[in-house]
Amino acid sequence: MASLASFSTISSSSAARLSSIRNSSSNSFLHTKSYPNSIKLLFTPPRQCFNHKRLVLKAKAISVIDAPTTSSINDVSDSPKVLLEVKDLTAKIADSGLQILKGVNLVIYEGEIHAIMGKNGSGKSTFSKVLVGHPDYEVTGGTVLFKGENLLDMEPEERSLAGLFMSFQSPVEIPGFYDYVSRRLKIVNMDTNFLNRNVNEGFSGGEKKRNEILQLAVLGANLAILDEIDSGLDVDALQDVGEAVNELLTPQKSVLMVTHYRRLLDIIKPKFVHIMEDGKIVKTALMGKIPGVVEKGKINDSIDRTSELIYVLKILFSMSY
Numbered sequence: 648m649a650s651l652a653s654f655s656t657i658s659s660s661s662a663a664r665l666s667s668i669r670n671s672s673s674n675s676f677l678h679t680k681s682y683p684n685s686i687k688l689l690f691t692p693p694r695q696c697f698n699h700k701r702l703v704l705k706a707k708a709i710s711v712i713d714a715p716t717t718s719s720i721n722d723v724s725d726s727p728k729v730l731l732e733v734k735d736l737t738a739k740i741a742d743s744g745l746q747i748l749k750g751v752n753l754v755i756y757e758g759e760i761h762a763i764m765g766k767n768g769s770g771k772s773t774f775s776k777v778l779v780g781h782p783d784y785e786v787t788g789g790t791v792l793f794k795g796e797n798l799l800d801m802e803p804e805e806r807s808l809a810g811l812f813m814s815f816q817s818p819v820e821i822p823g824f825y826d827y828v829s830r831r832l833k834i835v836n837m838d839t840n841f842l843n844r845n846v847n848e849g850f851s852g853g854e855k856k857r858n859e860i861l862q863l864a865v866l867g868a869n870l871a872i873l874d875e876i877d878s879g880l881d882v883d884a885l886q887d888v889g890e891a892v893n894e895l896l897t898p899q900k901s902v903l904m905v906t907h908y909r910r911l912l913d914i915i916k917p918k919f920v921h922i923m924e925d926g927k928i929v930k931t932a933l934m935g936k937i938p939g940v941v942e943k944g945k946i947n948d949s950i951d952r953t954s955e956l957i958y959v960l961k962i963l964f965s966m967s968y
């Protein structure tokens with residue numbers, strides 16, 4: 648994977664704030680000019696890719712924003728209730744004392760879908776596991792509120808009872824819930840015969856993933872943390888698993904998913920895409936806010952979400968999707 652782009656703010660004024668994001672490897676720039684009620688995005692593409700043409704993008708709201716703080720997220724979200732609020736979270740590996748999380752900030756409102764992407768080893772899984780109270784890690788600083796309660800004070804099972812779920816693969820037994828579970832099997836396209844087998848024993852990779860989502864359906868969590876549920880899935884299984892997660896969503900339920908691939912984001916559509924680097928969220932993109940692209944004087948209003956996703960990810964990463 649190529650290295651992440653580097654970003655910098657180059658100037659500001661009281662009337663309109665101008666900032667630029669530079670993608671160091673492709674040598675392209677995204678300039679944002681912020682007015683009280685609008686943001687104008689000017690994208691200067693790398694010469695070799697766009698044949699010296701200049702794209703002008705207009706957006707009604709921020710499309711790429713700095714790593715979020717509580718207040719900045721408050722400004723752009725219209726959801727009323729905060730579900731998860733992480734402030735300056737730091738954590739180390741309990742055994743070795745190696746610091747992995749170096750100040751994570753994240754706010755998730757009820758009903759929101761967030762995706763975390765980033766290079767291998769940047770700390771995405773560690774962050775997920777720290778949230779559910781995995782014993783391999785020790786929190787060294789910061790705060791985490793879940794539904795207004797101090798999550799870090801809770802035992803892992805209390806976190807689960809409070810409504811936090813993380814996809815997992817270790818076998819669990821669910822005796823006495825055949826009818827209850829079999830109704831939910833339909834959601835993930837699983838045969839009821841699976842209930843006659845030990846959970847996860849002899850399951851293929853795809854079946855294990857479907858089973859994870861079945862567990863989510865059974866538990867009915869408020870915040871589902873899905874760590875690379877797309878790994879090892881073929882196209883059909885990915886579609887099934889993605890659609891199953893979508894079916895479980897309600898205006899109150901939220902998802903935090905860790906992924907390396909855009910294809911999952913095409914099915915489970917995040918409101919925010921965060922980039923993690925060296926134990927921190929360093930950039931965040933707010934999706935669904937680019938209403939049209941103006942290219943060579945012509946307005947292209949038909950920009951779809953996939954195009955927007957590709958566009959945003961190209962800026963966030965110095966890699967092609």
Ligand SMILES: Nc1ncnc2c1ncn2[C@@H]1O[C@H](COP(=O)(O)OP(=O)(O)OP(=O)(O)O)[C@@H](O)[C@H]1O
Nearest residue numbers: 740747765766767768769770771772773774783907
């Ligand atoms: N239990 C552990 N023991 C030792 N090292 C660990 C442990 N957990 C995480 N690490 C190390 O911490 C760093 C972050 O790992 P983590 O799994 O959180 O990264 P990631 O961003 O999820 O990576 P990937 O994209 O490869 O899944 C890595 O260098 C990893 O080797």
